[in-house]
Amino acid sequence: MRQILAIGGGGFMMESTPSPVDRLIRDLTAKAQPAVCFLATPSGDLPAHVDRFHEMYGALGCNTSHLAFFRQPDSRSINPSSYREALLQQDAIFVGGGNTKSALAVWREWALDGVLREAWQQGILLAGMSAGAMCWFEAGLTDSFWGGAYRPLPCLGFLPGGCAVHYGSDPKRRETLHAAQRARAVPPSVAIDDFAAVLYADTRIDRVFAWRDGASAWRVSADGDEVVETALAPERL
Structure with a gap:
């Protein structure tokens, strides 16, 4: 079964x-010591993020690696010159937060978008937080253009519809998503709070999780000039 876990905000990059x-990602692989690879492309392979990933997922009993395009390969990394075979041997691939637009451009240049689709189709768990959540959808609502506003961005399209993250922590995101829905600038979307995550089985929502009081996720769509938010009841982690 194909699975994608979209995290609105939280995990080792925020907590x-x-x-x-992070324990959920390990457990979703159904492996005692899963192989988990980190893609920190949205942050330009920021060393602090890479180090934190290895520390936290190593402590969870995972066999960790990362794939970096902006940094010299080291003993913990997959070499980007020949990454496909190693990436397709993972149990999970986790994408960090940062600039979605820049990450997508790098992945397409290196043909990683196609390999990620192969991984998903082979049943490797795909997961990510913030930019790493939006990237899997048809579209994301992002500030990656650095213009001071949130704008729609075409993404990988593995999952149908759009995605908005950090939803409850930033009222501007909600306002912009509602305006984009009324203008039909983005397709019907899932909006995910910090400390909440949505698990997709194939291309359908399977389960919603939260690990802070009040955190949740919503389906957001337009009905004429009205925007409808439908709450998705979360399971508490």
């Missing part, structure tokens, strides 16, 4: 203590 969502 100072071990997060339930």
